[in-house]
Amino acid sequence: MTGPTVPSATEAEPAAGWAPTPALGRAVLLAGLLLVAGVLLGRVDLIVLAAPFALGTAYALRRRPTALPQVWISESDGGPLVEGGDVTAAVSVGNPDTVDYDLVVMRTRVSPWLRIDRAGFVRDETVDGGEPGAGPATPDNAGRRSPADRPFVTSVPTGAAVDLELAGKALRWGRHPIGPAGARVATAGGLLVSRAVITEPVRIRVYPRTEPFEAVEAMPRAAGLVGAHHSRRPGEGGELAGVRVFAPGDRLRRIDWRVSLRARQLHVAATLSDRDAEVVVLLDVLAEAGRSGGVDGAASVLDTTVRATAAIAEHYLHRGDRVSLLEYGPAARRLRPAAGRRQYLTVLEWLLDVRVHASAHEPYDQVFGPQLLSSDALVVVLTPLLDERSAQMLARLARGGRFVVAVDTLPADLASPKDRGWAEVAYRLWRLDRDIMIGQLREHGVPVVRWAGAGSLDLVLRDVARLATAPRVGGR
Incomplete structure (x- = not known):
C-alpha cells in the first residue's frame, strides 16, 4: 500500500470534536434522581441503588479522549491498472489518542466502475492481542449489492490502526474515486462520541485495455531515416528491392557476387530505406x-x-x-x-x-x-x-x-x-x-x-x- 496521507484537520481542535452520548445523559439523570430521592425521602436503598451508576460513569470518564481519529485511503502499488484487472485499496482508521476506541463505525463510497467483491478489516501487525475486527463482509444480496455498500464496525486500541481492505475488479478506464470515507468513534464505555471525520477521495487510474491491432502495410510517406517502416523509395535499409548493375557510389558490401559472376558484371542488391513516420x-x-x-x-x-x-x-x-x-x-x-x-x-x-x-x-x-x-x-x-x-x-x-x-x-x-x-x-x-x-x-x-x-x-x-x-x- 502507498503511504497514508493523514488529514491535518483532525488535530486542529483536539477536544472540541467530542460530544456526550444519550447514554451519558441517561446515566447522569438516573443517578441524580436516585440520589435526590434518597436524600429527600431518607431512603438509604435509593442511594445505594444510585451508587453503581455514579461510580460507573465516573470510572468510564476517568480518561477522556483528546484527539480525533485519523482516516485515510491508500491504493495498492501493484503497478499500472488496466481494465479488467484486480484493484485493491484500503480505508484505514488510526487511533492517535491515549485511550482505546471501543467502537468505530466506518463507511466509504466506491465508484460504480470499481466492482468490489471482498471487503473486510485487517488489524495492524504492530498491535498485540485483540480480534481482527468484523472479518470479511458478505453482501445481503450478492447479485445486486456490493460488499462495500454498508457500514463497517470495529474497535481500535491505542496507537494502532485498522485497515478496511477492498478488493475487486476495475470495469472501465478512467479515474475512479474511492471515497470520501468517514468514521465516527465511541469511547469511554460508549459515553462519548466523536464527530464524523471525513477524508477526501482517492482517484484510482485505470488505463484502457489495448485491443489487438496490427497494421502491416506501409505508411503513405515517412519523414526520417530511422524506424521500422519500409519506404517505397530506394535507400539504406533491410528490405530487398531487387538487384541492379553497380553504379558509382554503391558500397562494396552490397555487391551480389553470385549474380556478378554469372553476368560477368558487377551487380549490387538494392534495398528500400527504413523510415519512421x-x-x-x-x-x-x-x-x-x-x-x-x-x-x-x-x-x-x-x-x-x-x-x-x-x-x-x-x-x-x-x-x-x-x-x-x-x-x-x-x-x-x-x-x-x-x-x-x-x-x-x-x-x-x-x-x-x-x-x-x-x-x-x-x-x-x-x-x-x-x-x-x-x-x-x-x-x-x-x-x-x-x-x-x-x-x-x-x-x-x-x-x-x-x-x-x-x-x-x-x-x-x-x-x-x-x-x-x-x-x-x-x-x-x-x-x-x-x-x-x-x-x-x-x-x-x-x-x-x-x-x-x-x-x-x-x-x-x-x-x-x-x-x-x-x-x-x-x-x-
Missing part, C-alpha cells in the same frame, strides 16, 4: 452514443475511441514512429509528437481525461489554426460521424492534401433511441442519411473503415500508400 490520432469528442457496459459489456463511442487510440499508439510507438494526439472539440487538447515507451505511458495518461464536450461553434480553426500538421503525417480520425461538422472537417483535411483515414467508432448494434421519442422510421432515415454522408466522404478521397481490431486499417493504409506514390498529373 508521424501518426496523428484525432479524437472526435463532439458527440457520444451507446451505453458503456464496462470491459465485459457493450462499448459506447467513447469507449471504442479511447481503446482504439491506445491500440494504434502502442502499435506505431512499438515500431519506432512518432505519435501525437488531438481532440476535435472545444477543449482542443493536444499531445505533442514523440516516440518511445515514455510517450506510450503519456498517451495512456492523456486518454484518462478524454470527455465528450458538446459545442455549438465550429472547432476546426481552434484545433488546426495555430499549428499546422506535417504534410507527411498520417492522420487517423476516430469519429462516430454523428455531427455534420465532423464530416466537414474530414473533407477539409483531404482537400488540404493530408493523408486522412476515418475510423468509424459508432457501435454496429446501436439500437433505435425509442426512449427519446425516436420512431423506427426516423431512425432508419437517419441511418440512410449517414450512409450517404460516408459515401460523399469516400468520393472526396477520405477512406472510412469501421474499427474491428486486428487488421482494421490494413486495406485502407495500402490504398492510401498507393495513392501517395501515384504520379500527379498537373494541367498547364
Whole structure:
C-alpha cells in the first residue's frame, strides 16, 4: 500500500470534536434522581441503588479522549491498472489518542466502475492481542449489492490502526474515486462520541485495455531515416528491392557476387530505406452514443475511441514512429509528437481525461489554426460521424492534401433511441442519411473503415500508400 496521507484537520481542535452520548445523559439523570430521592425521602436503598451508576460513569470518564481519529485511503502499488484487472485499496482508521476506541463505525463510497467483491478489516501487525475486527463482509444480496455498500464496525486500541481492505475488479478506464470515507468513534464505555471525520477521495487510474491491432502495410510517406517502416523509395535499409548493375557510389558490401559472376558484371542488391513516420490520432469528442457496459459489456463511442487510440499508439510507438494526439472539440487538447515507451505511458495518461464536450461553434480553426500538421503525417480520425461538422472537417483535411483515414467508432448494434421519442422510421432515415454522408466522404478521397481490431486499417493504409506514390498529373 502507498503511504497514508493523514488529514491535518483532525488535530486542529483536539477536544472540541467530542460530544456526550444519550447514554451519558441517561446515566447522569438516573443517578441524580436516585440520589435526590434518597436524600429527600431518607431512603438509604435509593442511594445505594444510585451508587453503581455514579461510580460507573465516573470510572468510564476517568480518561477522556483528546484527539480525533485519523482516516485515510491508500491504493495498492501493484503497478499500472488496466481494465479488467484486480484493484485493491484500503480505508484505514488510526487511533492517535491515549485511550482505546471501543467502537468505530466506518463507511466509504466506491465508484460504480470499481466492482468490489471482498471487503473486510485487517488489524495492524504492530498491535498485540485483540480480534481482527468484523472479518470479511458478505453482501445481503450478492447479485445486486456490493460488499462495500454498508457500514463497517470495529474497535481500535491505542496507537494502532485498522485497515478496511477492498478488493475487486476495475470495469472501465478512467479515474475512479474511492471515497470520501468517514468514521465516527465511541469511547469511554460508549459515553462519548466523536464527530464524523471525513477524508477526501482517492482517484484510482485505470488505463484502457489495448485491443489487438496490427497494421502491416506501409505508411503513405515517412519523414526520417530511422524506424521500422519500409519506404517505397530506394535507400539504406533491410528490405530487398531487387538487384541492379553497380553504379558509382554503391558500397562494396552490397555487391551480389553470385549474380556478378554469372553476368560477368558487377551487380549490387538494392534495398528500400527504413523510415519512421508521424501518426496523428484525432479524437472526435463532439458527440457520444451507446451505453458503456464496462470491459465485459457493450462499448459506447467513447469507449471504442479511447481503446482504439491506445491500440494504434502502442502499435506505431512499438515500431519506432512518432505519435501525437488531438481532440476535435472545444477543449482542443493536444499531445505533442514523440516516440518511445515514455510517450506510450503519456498517451495512456492523456486518454484518462478524454470527455465528450458538446459545442455549438465550429472547432476546426481552434484545433488546426495555430499549428499546422506535417504534410507527411498520417492522420487517423476516430469519429462516430454523428455531427455534420465532423464530416466537414474530414473533407477539409483531404482537400488540404493530408493523408486522412476515418475510423468509424459508432457501435454496429446501436439500437433505435425509442426512449427519446425516436420512431423506427426516423431512425432508419437517419441511418440512410449517414450512409450517404460516408459515401460523399469516400468520393472526396477520405477512406472510412469501421474499427474491428486486428487488421482494421490494413486495406485502407495500402490504398492510401498507393495513392501517395501515384504520379500527379498537373494541367498547364
